Amino acid sequence: MARALINVPKTVKRGEIVEVRAMIAHPMETGYRVGPNGSNIPRDIIRRFACTYGGEEVFWADLHPAVSANPFFAFTLVASTSGTIKFTWTDDVGKTQTASAEITVS
Amino acid sequence: MHEGPLRVHGRLVGRRQLLRAGMTGLLVTSLPRWAIARPSLDEAIRAFTRGADVLDGRVRLDLPPLVENGNAVGITVAAESPMTAGDHVRRIAVFNEKNPEANVAVFHLGPRSGRAAVSTRIRLASSQVVVAVAEMSDGSFWSSRASAIVTLAACIEDLS
Numbered sequence: 001m002a003r004a005l006i007n008v009p010k011t012v013k014r015g016e017i018v019e020v021r022a023m024i025a026h027p028m029e030t031g032y033r034v035g036p037n038g039s040n041i042p043r044d045i046i047r048r049f050a051c052t053y054g055g056e057e058v059f060w061a062d063l064h065p066a067v068s069a070n071p072f073f074a075f076t077l078v079a080s081t082s083g084t085i086k087f088t089w090t091d092d093v094g095k096t097q098t099a100s101a102e103i104t105v106s
Numbered sequence: 107m108h109e110g111p112l113r114v115h116g117r118l119v120g121r122r123q124l125l126r127a128g129m130t131g132l133l134v135t136s137l138p139r140w141a142i143a144r145p146s147l148d149e150a151i152r153a154f155t156r157g158a159d160v161l162d163g164r165v166r167l168d169l170p171p172l173v174e175n176g177n178a179v180g181i182t183v184a185a186e187s188p189m190t191a192g193d194h195v196r197r198i199a200v201f202n203e204k205n206p207e208a209n210v211a212v213f214h215l216g217p218r219s220g221r222a223a224v225s226t227r228i229r230l231a232s233s234q235v236v237v238a239v240a241e242m243s244d245g246s247f248w249s250s251r252a253s254a255i256v257t258l259a260a261c262i263e264d265l266s
Contacts, residue, residue, distance in 0.1 A: 058219065062212040065229070068229055073225070073226050078217075
């Protein structure tokens with residue numbers, strides 16, 4: 001499976017706004033490029049990116065071919081409770097990949 | 107040699123008229139298929155807002171004015187909002203003017219986001235305008251636009 005890089009702070013104060021960053025290795029093939037044999041290269045993109053915090057979905061994105069290869073997202077979350085922050089990427093055929101990190105709220 | 111005007115369906119067609127028709131046909135067929143099929147920027151925004159009015163302001167779209175490589179253009183969209191349960195940004199959408207598809211991405215946020223700010227990297231097929239639209243929890247839409255000059259375009263290069 002593709003390599004995913006995530007960045008979540010390990011320990012934070014309660015109520016603090018933390019920045020999380022996530023990136024996955026993926027070609028995000030647009031479907032508009034022409035291959036060496038003259039026919040279009042079929043589309044293959046990540047269609048949905050989601051982030052859950054303590055089981056609740058707190059951020060998600062619907063993606064289109066205009067998102068660059070190796071899609072990268074940076075956004076913020078309010079540190080409420082210690083728990084797992086989980087990232088899920090879903091591609092055109094419904095295949096998913098996940099990555100997760102633990103956050104400790106003091 | 108016959109030099110007079112042509113007769114098509116009983117109508118006289120002059121040489122200039124014929125030339126003009128030919129040129130238009132050539133122009134249409136030389137355009138890539140997506141250039142005709144894609145909805146305009148305004149149509150795409152209207153589809154997102156379902157016809158609601160879009161106001162200027164409350165959103166900031168950071169886009170480099172001069173882009174060397176259109177394959178990865180870093181953008182940041184931030185909206186002014188307290189991000190509380192009663193008043194927050196529900197969605198942020200990014201649209202472009204000249205790519206094969208008008209949509210770039212739609213981000214869903216909520217009160218647990220803390221701040222309405224998202225960064226990502228996008229593709230730009232040519233020098234164009236990029237628009238960010240934010241939907242607030244009260245149902246209002248706010249937008250910001252920025253334009254970029256692209257030196258190396260995305261989506262265009264062939265692998266052959």
